[in-house]
Amino acid sequence: MARIVQKYGGTSVGDVDRIKNVAARIKAIRDQGNELVVVVSARAGVTNELIARAKALCAIPSEREMDQLLSIGEQETIALTAMALHGIGVDAVSYTGAQAGISTDKVYTKAKIKTINAKPLINDLKAGRVIIVAGFQGIDDEGQTTTLGRGGSDLTAIALAAAIKADKCEIYTDVDGVYTADPRVVKYARKLSEISYDEMLELASLGSKVMQSRSVEFAAKYNVVFEVRSSFNNNPGTIVKQEVAYMEKVLVRGVAVDKDQAKVVVSNIPDKPGSAAKVFKALANAHINVDMIVQNVGRAGVATLTFTVPLSEKEKAVKAIEIVLQEVGGEVSLDENIAKISVVGVGMKTHSGVAATLFEALAGANINLELISTSEIKISVVIAKEKAEVAARVAHAAFGLDKL
Ligand code: ADP
Ligand code: ASP
Ligand code: MG
Secondary structure (H helix, E strand, O other): OOEEEEEEOOOOOOOHHHHHHHHHHHHHHHHOOOEEEEEEOOOOOHHHHHHHHHHHHOOOOOHHHHHHHHHHHHHHHHHHHHHHHHHOOOOEEEEOOOOOOEEEOOOOOOOOEEEEOOHHHHHHHHOOOEEEEEOOEEEOOOOOEEEOOOOOHHHHHHHHHHHOOOOEEEEEEOOOOOEOOOOOOOOOOOEOOEEEHHHHHHHHHOOOOOOOHHHHHHHHHHOOOEEEEEOOOOOOOEEEEOOOHHHHHOOOOEEEEEOOEEEEEEEEEEOOOOHHHHHHHHHHHOOOOOEEEEEEEOOOOEEEEEEEEEHHHHHHHHHHHHHHHHHHOOEEEEEOOEEEEEEEOHHHHOOOOHHHHHHHHHHHOOOOOOEEEEEOOEEEEEEEHHHHHHHHHHHHHHOOHHHO
8 A cells, every 4th residue: 555646737637538537547546555645737728718817807917816816727626526536436525725734925826835734634545535636726824825836736746745755746747757858849859767856857947847846846855756657648657856876977868948938138227236136136026036147248337137037927027127227227128039948967067068069059050049058957048939949959969869
């Protein structure tokens, strides 16, 4: 007998037949005598549809109301999944995030999990019940509903696995594992049998939507080993775990593409101490994640700051910067026609020449680099959005990932 947490993503519970398929899979595992906590997402497309409706009514919707709205997507699927299980004779109960004891901070739309009260869940498990938990949501100290950021059901699953000390955590999705690149973009992408937390975290943060980045961060912190696999077949998936020595032999593990970023250019700000600090302080206060910061200093005592922000936060970012610029001077503009391409691998720590190989490959495809940033295990470039797919394929081939 094992205690297992499974998470089924939006496509896996996308309609009634798929929910029946999930229920049958759960029953099979349950019938082998295992204890099961199952996290489900909203049906594929529902969260996006709700966001579109909100934006049609209000350009910058209240974040509290956003969370009230977005949390309903998962509440539909938990109840339906429990009913599907009842229909095939399995004792199951559905819980919202709050009912499952998931307490968060107060940062609406990207709340962090503070604690999980696992006792009632464990009692249910001991009573032989399958527990279905709404992903992506929690409750703050004042009883307000919060959500955990896009893709947040992954985080719910990993945090629950840590809280109930699960033996296994399985993330079921519509691909059978983590690939060297998004298999929808790069035809020759290969499935990885395993990947380190650090590499998975970089890939996720840099746009590989297969896992939510914060969930990987959480897994690394609490050492939750998890497997990414498909709910449509029984193929072995990809194990995500602590780095082991042989992983460094591979120079580049994968390529990530992020088309959900905007480039912000703040020009003509005074080139003196404090200007940049004020801009980034305002963005931090608005909880906006900034990346790839570059500063160019001109001759007339003014500077240009360029950086990227998530596309979904562009209005909020511009609004926050405009307030600062009224005080310090300067202008802000936005370029949405960009994509970020990154190559990631723990092997970069011990090998050189990765940047040269990447830049040469992109130059060979006539792709211009607008911004560059590097860290110990990744190199990212910003390029024109329409070149994103070609760039990903060229980078994938340049590091030999086509032929793994
Ligand atoms: P779910 O709804 O199950 O959470 P997501 O859409 O969030 O599923 O994530 C699965 C998708 O992630 C896949 O359909 C795939 O297109 C995309 N993806 C991006 N990068 C990768 C990668 N490196 N490996 C596998 N899938 C990837
Ligand atoms: N439904 C949420 C989203 O689409 C959470 C998730 O699917 O993990 O972002
Ligand atoms: Mg997802």
